[in-house]
Structure formats: structure tokens, C-alpha cells
Amino acid sequence: DGGITQSPKYLFRKEGQNVTLSCEQNLNHDAMYWYRQDPGQGLRLIYYSQIVNDFQKGDIAEGYSVSREKKESFPLTVTSAQKNPTAFYLCASAVFSGANVLTFGAGSRLTVL
Amino acid sequence: EDKVVQSPLSLVVHEGDTVTLNCSYEVTNFRSLLWYKQEKKAPTFLFMLTSSGIEKKSGRLSSILDKKELFSILNITATQTGDSAVYLCAVDSNFGNEKLTFGTGTRLTIIP
Numbered sequence: 001d002g003g004i005t006q007s008p009k010y011l012f013r014k015e016g017q018n019v020t021l022s023c024e025q026n027l028n029h030d031a032m033y034w035y036r037q038d039p040g041q042g043l044r045l046i047y048y049s050q051i052v053n054d055f056q057k058g059d060i061a062e063g064y065s066v067s068r069e070k071k072e073s074f075p076l077t078v079t080s081a082q083k084n085p086t087a088f089y090l091c092a093s094a095v096f097s098g099a100n101v102l103t104f105g106a107g108s109r110l111t112v113l
Numbered sequence: 114e115d116k117v118v119q120s121p122l123s124l125v126v127h128e129g130d131t132v133t134l135n136c137s138y139e140v141t142n143f144r145s146l147l148w149y150k151q152e153k154k155a156p157t158f159l160f161m162l163t164s165s166g167i168e169k170k171s172g173r174l175s176s177i178l179d180k181k182e183l184f185s186i187l188n189i190t191a192t193q194t195g196d197s198a199v200y201l202c203a204v205d206s207n208f209g210n211e212k213l214t215f216g217t218g219t220r221l222t223i224i225p
Contacts, residue, residue, distance in 0.1 A: 004155075035215075042117065042215035043201070090156070100145050100205040100213070101161060106154040 002027045004105035006091050011110045013078075013085075021076045021108045023091035031094040032074035033102065036060060036087045043090065049074055050097040078110060086112045115140040119202050119216035127224050130192050134219045136202035137184040146178055146185050149201040151218070156201055159187070189221075197223045 004025045013019045025032065031050050035043040045058030049068040063082025068074050074093075078085045088109050092102040116139045126132055138146065145163045149156035160169045162178035162185060169176050173192075178185045189196055199218040206212040 040217060042217050043203075044215075045213070088154075100147065101158055102156075102213070104149075104155045104157070 004091055004093055004103055006089075006105035006108050008108060009106065011108060012113055013110065014113055016080045018077055018079050019085075019110065021078070021089055021091075021110070023074045023076065023105060025072050025074075025091075025093045025103075025105075027093055027095075027103060028071070029093035029095055029103070030071070031097045031099070032068065033092040033094075034058075034064070034066065034074070034076045035090045035092065037090055037107075038087050046076065046089075085110055115204065115206065115212070115214040117202055117204050117214050117216035119200075119219050121219060122217065123220040123222070125222045125224060126192060128192060128194060130223075131188065131190045132192060132221060134187040134189075134200050134202075134221070135184060136187070136216055138202075138204045138214075139183065140204045140206050140214060142207040143180065143204065144207050145205045147203045147205065147213075148176055148185075148187050149203065151199040151201055152197070159200075192221075192223045194223045194225055197221060 007022045033048045034046040044060050046064050047066040049055040052071050065077045090107045091105040118137050120135045147161050148159040160176045165180040173190045176187045199220050201218045202216040203213050
């Protein structure tokens with residue numbers, strides 16, 4: 001079945017550590033996105049990528065980094081520079097950048113101890 | 114700044130009731146409004162609305178858009194416990210997916 005796989009589902013890290021969240025899709029979608037979801041707030045865009053080897057900052061990119069070396073993969077690194085990293089992270093994809101219907105992964109919950 | 118406001122923030126009803134969820138928006142160059150259902154983790158797509166007054170329907174769920182008054186409603190009739198979820202509204206502009214603006218969601222709980 002086609003879809004988006006995010007791993008790990010749950011992750012704990014100590015302050016000062018970088019952590020990488022994986023996002024893999026087998027939908028052959030060109031565009032991929034990372035969102036952060038916090039209680040009482042709407043989904044906020046961290047980074048997005050329209051094609052391989054290209055990505056753009058979203059609204060809250062500070063303290064995060066991404067890469068898009070393969071069409072199916074869009075990993076997100078949460079660096080120690082992110083002041084409040086505890087959150088639920090959602091990866092999504094779309095057929096192409098102008099397509100407005102997103103397919104989401106099941107999310108990764110990061111807790112910083 | 115684009116803005117999407119959903120109400121109520123949470124709603125608890127009994128199985129069999131009908132509910133109406135609201136989404137109002139302010140966005141530059143509106144293109145479409147989307148509804149998603151988020152049960153535990155992954156939001157799943159429900160409807161996309163682009164034209165005023167045309168109802169989209171899927172089983173017990175229906176939605177309509179009013180582009181003049183800048184709002185949409187999502188109706189669920191004969192609710193079931195499986196309808197318990199967070200319902201997200203998002204508005205898309207002509208600038209592409211990177212300009213999708215999400216509301217905070219309405220948490221719907223159905224009591225058996």
C-alpha cells in the first residue's frame with residue numbers, strides 16, 4: 001500500500017542533542033513537507049521541498065534542518081538550537097507543489113528531557 | 114497574515130446526535146478550503162471546497178463553503194463513536210501548498 005512512513009513514533013532526547021526524524025514515501029509525490037503540531041495551535045510549517053535537492057524554509061525553520069537527496073525521503077533534524085523541541089511532528093506529501101491535498105504520515109512525538 | 118479560526122474548540126455529544134463544526138478564515142488569494150480528520154496521529158483528507166454553496170457529501174459527513182462570509186461548516190449526522198477525532202480546517206492560497214494555513218482544530222468526542 002502506498003503511503004508515508006515516519007520513524008520513530010516516539011523519541012526521547014536530552015537537551016543539547018540533535019535528533020533526526022525519518023520520513024519516507026512511496027507515493028511518487030514530488031512535494032514533501034514537515035509540520036509541527038502543538039496543543040492549542042494549528043499545524044505550523046517547518047520546511048518543504050518541491051523537488052529533489054531543493055527545499056525551502058517554512059514559518060518556523062529556526063533550529064531545524066532538512067535534506068532531500070532522494071525523491072522518497074525527507075528527513076528532519078531537530079538541532080540543539082531549537083529552543084522548545086518537544087512536540088508532535090508530521091510529515092506530509094503532495095503530488096506536486098501546487099496540489100493542495102496533502103497525505104500525512106502517522107507522526108513522530110519528540111520529548112526532550 | 115492569513116488566519117483560520119475553528120469553533121468550538123471541543124465538543125462532547127451523545128451517539129446519534131448531529132454536530133456542526135465551524136471554520137472561518139481570512140486569507141489572501143483564496144484557492145480552496147480543506148477538511149481533515151485526525152483520529153490519533155495521521156490527519157486524513159475529508160473534503161476540498163472551492164466554490165460557494167456547493168455541498169460536498171460523503172456518507173454522514175457533509176460540508177459547504179460560503180466565500181462571501183468567509184466560512185465553512187462540517188456537518189456530521191447520526192454520530193458514531195468512530196467519529197471521535199480532531200477535525201482540522203485548512204485554507205490554501207494561490208501561492209501553493211507552502212501557504213496552507215491550518216486552524217487549531219475541533220476536538221469531537223462521541224459518548225456511547
